[in-house]
Amino acid sequence: MRGPYTDPSVYVAPSEAPPSRRPPITSVGPLGWLRANLFSSKINSAATILMGALVVWFLWGFLSWSVRSAQWGVIYHNLRLVTSGLYDRREIWRMELVAGILTLLSGLGLGVWGRVSRGVFIAVLVILLILVVVPVLAARVPEPTIYLLVEPQRAPSDFVFVGLRGQEASFAFDPLTDAQDTDERLLGFVENQSRTEWAIRAAEARAGDLDLGQYNLAVTLRLLDRQGKPLTPQAGSAPGDFAGGPAGGTLSYTLPADGWYVLEVRRDDSVNGAAGDNAGYAWIRVQGVETFASQEAAAQARAEQFGAPPAVERALFADENSYRFEGARSVAEFFSLQVAPLFSRIAMPCFVGALLFFNGWVIGVLGKREKAVRRAVLGGWILSAPAILIILRGFEGSRALPLVPTSVWGGLLLTILLTVVGIVASFPLGVALALGRRSELPAIKWTCTLFIETVRGVPLITILFMAKQIVPFFWSALSGLDLTIRMMIGVTLFSAVYLAENVRGGLQIIPHGQIEAARALGLNPPLTMTLIVLPQALRAVIPAIVGQFISLFKDTSLVAVVGLFELVGIVDRIVSGQTIYRPYQREAYIVIAVIYFVISYAMSDVSRRLEQSGAGSIRRL
Amino acid sequence: MAETNASEPIIRCHAVNKWFGNFHVLKDVDLDVMPQEVVVIIGPSGSGKSTFIRCINRLEEHQEGQIIVDGIELSHDVRNIAAIRSEIGMVFQQFNLFPHLTVLDNVALAPRYVRRQPRRTAEEIALQLLERVGIPEQARKYPGQLSGGQQQRVAIARALAMQPKIMLFDEPTSALDPEMIKEVLDVMKQLAQSGMTMLVVTHEMGFAREVADRIVLFDEGRIVEMGTPEHFFTNPQHERTKLFLSQIL
Numbered sequence: 001m002r003g004p005y006t007d008p009s010v011y012v013a014p015s016e017a018p019p020s021r022r023p024p025i026t027s028v029g030p031l032g033w034l035r036a037n038l039f040s041s042k043i044n045s046a047a048t049i050l051m052g053a054l055v056v057w058f059l060w061g062f063l064s065w066s067v068r069s070a071q072w073g074v075i076y077h078n079l080r081l082v083t084s085g086l087y088d089r090r091e092i093w094r095m096e097l098v099a100g101i102l103t104l105l106s107g108l109g110l111g112v113w114g115r116v117s118r119g120v121f122i123a124v125l126v127i128l129l130i131l132v133v134v135p136v137l138a139a140r141v142p143e144p145t146i147y148l149l150v151e152p153q154r155a156p157s158d159f160v161f162v163g164l165r166g167q168e169a170s171f172a173f174d175p176l177t178d179a180q181d182t183d184e185r186l187l188g189f190v191e192n193q194s195r196t197e198w199a200i201r202a203a204e205a206r207a208g209d210l211d212l213g214q215y216n217l218a219v220t221l222r223l224l225d226r227q228g229k230p231l232t233p234q235a236g237s238a239p240g241d242f243a244g245g246p247a248g249g250t251l252s253y254t255l256p257a258d259g260w261y262v263l264e265v266r267r268d269d270s271v272n273g274a275a276g277d278n279a280g281y282a283w284i285r286v287q288g289v290e291t292f293a294s295q296e297a298a299a300q301a302r303a304e305q306f307g308a309p310p311a312v313e314r315a316l317f318a319d320e321n322s323y324r325f326e327g328a329r330s331v332a333e334f335f336s337l338q339v340a341p342l343f344s345r346i347a348m349p350c351f352v353g354a355l356l357f358f359n360g361w362v363i364g365v366l367g368k369r370e371k372a373v374r375r376a377v378l379g380g381w382i383l384s385a386p387a388i389l390i391i392l393r394g395f396e397g398s399r400a401l402p403l404v405p406t407s408v409w410g411g412l413l414l415t416i417l418l419t420v421v422g423i424v425a426s427f428p429l430g431v432a433l434a435l436g437r438r439s440e441l442p443a444i445k446w447t448c449t450l451f452i453e454t455v456r457g458v459p460l461i462t463i464l465f466m467a468k469q470i471v472p473f474f475w476s477a478l479s480g481l482d483l484t485i486r487m488m489i490g491v492t493l494f495s496a497v498y499l500a501e502n503v504r505g506g507l508q509i510i511p512h513g514q515i516e517a518a519r520a521l522g523l524n525p526p527l528t529m530t531l532i533v534l535p536q537a538l539r540a541v542i543p544a545i546v547g548q549f550i551s552l553f554k555d556t557s558l559v560a561v562v563g564l565f566e567l568v569g570i571v572d573r574i575v576s577g578q579t580i581y582r583p584y585q586r587e588a589y590i591v592i593a594v595i596y597f598v599i600s601y602a603m604s605d606v607s608r609r610l611e612q613s614g615a616g617s618i619r620r621l
Numbered sequence: 622m623a624e625t626n627a628s629e630p631i632i633r634c635h636a637v638n639k640w641f642g643n644f645h646v647l648k649d650v651d652l653d654v655m656p657q658e659v660v661v662i663i664g665p666s667g668s669g670k671s672t673f674i675r676c677i678n679r680l681e682e683h684q685e686g687q688i689i690v691d692g693i694e695l696s697h698d699v700r701n702i703a704a705i706r707s708e709i710g711m712v713f714q715q716f717n718l719f720p721h722l723t724v725l726d727n728v729a730l731a732p733r734y735v736r737r738q739p740r741r742t743a744e745e746i747a748l749q750l751l752e753r754v755g756i757p758e759q760a761r762k763y764p765g766q767l768s769g770g771q772q773q774r775v776a777i778a779r780a781l782a783m784q785p786k787i788m789l790f791d792e793p794t795s796a797l798d799p800e801m802i803k804e805v806l807d808v809m810k811q812l813a814q815s816g817m818t819m820l821v822v823t824h825e826m827g828f829a830r831e832v833a834d835r836i837v838l839f840d841e842g843r844i845v846e847m848g849t850p851e852h853f854f855t856n857p858q859h860e861r862t863k864l865f866l867s868q869i870l
Contacts, residue, residue, distance in 0.1 A: 040725035287749040516680050521783060531734065535721050591690035 001568035058533055059361055061411040066590075068328040073320055075591045076342040076586035078574050085565045091394070091402070095413065096349070098388050099455040102358055105384055106376045112366015115351055131347040140333045146317070146323065149194030150265065151201075159263040161289045161318035162302055163255040170252040171223075171263055177215045179205050187327035189291060192580075195324060202280060208567055215280030218268040223253050226260040226310045259306045262315075267590015269503045291320050321580045326403060385424075388436035406484035410565035412595070414484070418491055418556040418566065422547050425492040430499025431534070437504055448500075455497040460560050463490045469560045495552045502544040506537035539611075546607035547619065550600045567592055631656045631787060632677060633820055646672050648842040649685065652695065656786075659819045661829040665865065670822045673788045673839070677820065680710040683788050691786060707735060707862055710780030714753035714792040716772045718764035718779070724751065725760040728779045732736060735783070737741075744780075745769040754808050770801030776779035791820040826870060830854055 026032055066072075068510045075082060084095050110116065150156050163169060176182075182202040190198075204210035221229045232253055255261065266285065292302065302309070309317070316322060329337065369374030392409070394401035409417070436448030455463070467490035473478030478486070510533050518528040538545070560569030571592050575585045630653035639647040654660055662670045671676060675681040677688060679695055679702050690697045690705050709770045720726050728747035732738045738746075751757045754774040756767075764772055775791055788807065794802045806828050813819055813832045823829065829836055829850060836853045838846045838861070846853070846862045857863050 330808040511715075511717075513713060513715050513717040514719065517711075517713060517719070520678055520680060520706060520709070520713075521712040521779070522703060523731060524703065527734050531730065532719055536719075539721060 021172060022142045025056050048510045061596055067331060067334045069325065069499050070587050071325060071584050072338050074575065074581045074588045078343060079345060080392045080568050081411060081574060083411050084185060085570050086402050086408040091404055094391050098391055103353045103356045104360045105359025105380055108364040111361040112368050112374055124354060128350065131343050131350055134335055135340040135344040136463050138336035141336035143288060143290050143567050144333060145168040145188035146289060146318065147188060147190040147194060148284040149198050150217060150282045150284060151197055151286065155314065156265040156267055157316040158265055158315040159286065160312060160315045161261055162292060162306060163257060163261045166254065167255045167288055169255060169288045170250055171221055172250045173221060173282060174285060175215055175280060175282040176212055178213060181212065184207050185327060189323035191323055191325045217280045219283060220268060222249055222264040224262040224264055261312050262310050262312055289318055291318050291323065369541065409484065410566050411570045414564060414566040415556050418559065419489060421488045422491045422495050423554050426495035428497055429496040431503050433496060433500035434503035434507060438498065452500055454496045455493055458557055460494050463494055463559060464558055464562050488566060491556060495548060497547050499545060502535065502541045502548060506541035507533065510537055511538055542607050543613050546603055550603050553600060554596060567595065625852045628652045630654055631691055633689040635687040637676065637683050637688060638678065639681065640684045648845060651676040651862055652844065654818060654820065656818050659813045659832055659835060660835045661833035662822045662837045662839060663829065668839040670839040672735060674820050674822055678706050678790060682720045707783055708785055710785035711789045712776050712780055712782060712793045718772055718776055720764050723761055723763055723777050727775060728782050730755065732782050737858050739864050746766050747782055748762045750781050754778045757831060768798045768801060770804045773797065773805045777808055785819045790819065792822050794823065794825055838865060
């Protein structure tokens with residue numbers, strides 16, 4: 001077809017343009033997007049499939065590990081340390097107060113200056129709902145088995161646990177008399193020492209160095225209440241009698257009341273003759289008993305609820321720290337064992353926070369048009385900085401607010417504090433250095449250049465060490481200064497010089513015509529700088545500046561090397577200082593990585609919004 | 622500040638010399654401009670005409686000679702420079718609007734911060750000026766959203782907002798699409814009719830012929846010929862003038 005041409009030499013289009021038609025289905029919509037972006041060429045398709053497979057493979061591996069076998073308890077048992085470091089435990093309410101103040105002010109600020117889409121509102125409600133629903137649903141998931149090893153070398157411990165009324169607890173005694181028993185895969189909490197012991201013995205049995213068939217244990221199980229009164233009959237009467245011989249059996253009992261219980265485990269050495277004649281290994285499998293967070297938590301929370309735990313000679317508590325999970329969890333178990341404990345810990349603070357935020361938001365929205373309210377919110381934000389520092393630090397000798405020295409501030413608190421102080425202080429300093437470096441007065445210019453180049457040529461870690469040791473050595477007035485404050489100064493100076501270079505880059509792209517136009521209008525140099533040049537220059541370098549702030553945020557982790565326990569430092573202290581958490585370094589560091597990522601991503605998201613908001617026409621100079 | 626006298630020149634330039642490094646840009650330029658006069662400066666590129674009018678509001682500094690604007694001599698005294706700049710509005714070839722401010726803020730900025738007018742007053746005046754240049758409906762937009770012609774009209778309004786006695790135009794239409802030149806020239810004509818003293822560097826001969834009281838031809842840093850449009854277009858004397866006109870007409 002030749003189109004509308006009939007005479008190739010002359011063509012006049014019809015007076016009306018043809019109506020627009022819809023584009024073909026393969027070029028618009030999701031299908032069109034896929035085709036245009038992911039499968040536009042053979043190489044593109046191959047890359048899409050390859051990279052997609054790689055990402056799916058990696059994510060699958062990570063997710064299945066974190067659901068099936070990772071132990072996140074290292075973080076949620078240590079939430080206080082992670083958030084506030086070694087901050088005085090009795091004064092922790094001050095942290096909560098500060099968090100409350102900030103949440104309220106954020107709500108007010110959002111109400112006055114911001115806008116909330118309905119989606120965000122619904123998302124918050126959904127999250128709150130999940131925080132409540134997960135622990136409730138998780139309570140219905142059956143508890144995993146607890147394994148205790150009875151062995152000849154070690155006198156067995158009594159197993160102490162908290163039971164609830166109507167709970168059906170069962171204790172199975174399972175002698176290991178066959179080499180094939182070593183193949184049995186465990187699924188549940190295995191007591192730590194049993195785990196290492198059995199790992200050795202099972203290997204010996206498999207190698208033929210140990211004959212499991214020589215079983216000769218006389219063991220009696222009996223359930224006692226808190227006062228030591230037997231609830232089940234002892235050896236001799238069914239079904240609690242496992243004394244003598246390679247016999248197994250199960251002891252089941254419906255608990256009569258809430259409170260502490262003890263499973264008494266006795267090995268009757270007299271039956272086997274002289275000590276040392278004992279032989280053989282057996283698992284005690286406990287089912288229907290809930291493990292609790294940690295012995296420390298038990299001592300506090302459970303004691304309040306059920307009284308002090310019963311006094312037993314060799315007690316083994318049903319707390320998670322004494323056990324390690326073996327085998328692969330189901331998704332339901334992941335939620336009941338890993339997610340629910342965390343959620344039930346953070347649900348209450350989250351609700352209080354959401355309530356404060358919402359109240360602040362409502363007040364903000366209602367008072368948006370009143371100048372007094374706007375001023376009050378702005379003033380509140382400005383005043384909050386010194387107020388927070390005073391609340392957290394307190395005063396020497398004060399009873400209401402006793403001094404908490406900054407050296408014990410740690411965890412996320414210290415990380416955020418260093419970051420915020422670093423940003424707030426390095427921004428004006430960086431801008432001033434950038435302007436100084438572009439100054440027409442050589443004395444100022446050279447001084448600023450020298451300072452920038454010197455600090456930029458030194459690694460941050462060196463600056464921090466200098467702030468810690470060398471500077472006070474030369475300048476004795478500084479040795480009295482708090483280490484935390486010296487670190488703040490070090491981080492600020494380091495960040496400021498990089499910021500100065502970024503800002504200088506922004507200043508250079510402002511065309512000279514802008515300055516000429518401002519001067520022609522009669523604006524003096526300070527006004528030209530603050531009204532015309534800086535707003536444009538800073539806007540142009542927002543991505544670089546925010547990038548600098550993000551790296552400042554991450555670089556605060558270096559203060560760990562001079563002995564401050566910020567987020568990384570405190571987690572390192574947890575996993576290397578407390579033996580029970582040593583196996584869970586992976587989990588701990590992954591959680592820190594996630595915390596760092598979430599905050600960094602939020603910062604870069606804010607930067608993107610700043611770039612797009614308002615007079616985004618900088619690109620069309 | 623001296624009282625403006627209709628019989629006295631408002632701008633007096635006497636033996637103005639300027640060098641860029643070793644390059645002699647302006648050579649003994651003498652020019653007096655009367656109040657309400659429209660002077661159009663033409664000439665080939667590099668002849669120093671832009672530099673000359675930029676010297677008048679001290680965007681460039683002359684090294685020898687005298688420039689007296691409204692009775693104030695341009696010197697190193699910062700107060701003099703500020704006083705003179707507030708008397709002179711300037712419109713640039715590249716508009717030089719402030720891209721981070723709305724059109725309204727662009728116009729109201731200088732009155733607010735230099736004249737210290739209250740925001741409301743400054744914005745009312747700015748809106749009136751935008752109406753005068755024919756784009757009141759664009760007040761809330763950013764410069765980047767406007768066409769070149771509209772931007773240049775905003776630039777004129779911005780210069781007028783300081784209520785200057787003199788307006789300098791540095792090739793105001795050279796960066797515009799042909800279709801937009803007319804709207805800017807119309808605003809300038811209207812301004813000339815209202816009695817504004819104007820110095821205009823331009824290549825628009827139609828504008829020069831119609832509006833100018835006097836035309837000045839610059840070449841190699843000096844004034845080659847000066848006269849009424851009639852003189853210029855019908856009876857040019859200097860060889861250089863004849864050559865220049867023959868090439869652009």
